Amino acid sequence: MYSLKNILGIFLVIMLVVACTFVQTPMTNAESNAAAAILYGDANGDGNVDSLDLAALKSYLLGRGTLASMEAADTNVDAAVDSIDLANLKKFLLGQISLPVRTYDKIAALTFDDGPDTQLTPLVLDKLDKYKVPATFMMIGQKVNDSTKPVIDRIIRSGCEIGNHSWGYSSMTGMSAADIRKSVSDTNAAIQRYSGTTPKFFRAPNLAINNTMLSAIDLTFVNGVTCNDWIQSTTAQERANLIINGARDGAIFLMHDVQPLPHPTPEALDIIIPTLQKQGYEFVTLSQLFERKGVKLSPTDDKAYTYVP
CATH class of the missing domain: 1.20.5 (Single alpha-helices involved in coiled-coils or other helix-helix interfaces)
Incomplete structure (x- = not known):
């Protein structure tokens, strides 16, 4: 014993x-990071983001309740919980945005040339949808037809814009004014027919512009920060680096949704978009870029924009 x-x-x-x-x-x-992570929108602290959080946030804003986590309820990370956070939570529950919604201090426009294409354009759209950002697609008129209409419909549904990239991508610097106008007007007509929208912007084939084109085309000319994505050997990282290094407030980024394979521009977007968002950039369409910069569209402009001041 x-x-x-x-x-x-x-x-x-x-x-x-x-x-x-x-x-x-x-x-x-991993455990430490998990403990420190904030589930934005989880106002009631139950580990889920749902209608119960919306009710809890409403009650708090009306002075009728408390919140389990002020940090989680601060959906735009501005150190205040207010009606903006309530609106963000509603949009999140409708699948319209992701959380948190950060306040951006710079804007830029993603643009994609040479489409539409039924196989390649959706690869770019998948990335835009993934990050919930819009872009502007500069289309070749002869590619806008019955076969590509489903892709065009998806572009419009995604909140993107369509611009004019000429009828057949032939160099226009040797064309007469009449031929230039026909190329642009035929492309406009096709875009209007299949998308229901009217282009406001023109990008010249190969970015080659002369005075005849400036006089004949009644659209705003845009160029852009390029990334050599017409060269098949350029990697996704190399393409991303060129865009990121050329970024500044008001930038227009020129990429391609359609090029011969291999064409890793969609993969480059997985680097470009989150990197620039972390640097304070918001992505907008060309129309939104000019509007928010207060630059009026004028058919008499004698320049092509790469940056909108």
Whole structure:
């Protein structure tokens, strides 16, 4: 039979072993990050973001309740919980935005040339939908037809814009004014027929512009920061680096949704979009870019924009 002294000794040994086990098993990085993570929108602290959080946030704003986490309820990360956060939460529950919604201090426009194409254009649209950002697609008129209408419909549904990139991508610097006007007007007509929208912007084939074109085309000319994505050997990272290094407030980025394979521009967007968002950029369409910069569209402009001041 064990004495009380022996029992106490055994108990102390067990306690020391247990204590050492806890000391020697520190929290992993993943566990630490998980503990520190904020589930934006989870106003009631139940680990989910749903209509119950919307009700809790409404109640708080009416002065009738408290919130489990002010940080989680601050959906735009501006150190205040207000009606803007309520509106953001509603949009999130409708699938219109992701959380958090950060306040941006710079804007830029993604643009894509040489489509539409039933196989390649959707790869770019998938990335835009993933990050919930719009873009402007500069289309070749002869590619706008019955076969590409489903892609065009998706572009419009996604909140994107369509611009004019000429009828057949032939160099226009050697054309007569009449031929230039026909190329542009035929492309406009096709875009209007299949998208229900009227282009406001023109990008010249190969960015080659002369005075005849400036006089004949009644659209705003745009160029852009390029990334050599017409060169098949250019990697996604190289393309992304060129865009990111050329970024500044008001930038227009010129990429291609359609080029011969391999064409890793869609993969480059997985680098470009989150990187520039972290740097404070919001992505907008060309029309939104000019409107928010306060630059009026004028058919008499004698320049092509790469940056909108």
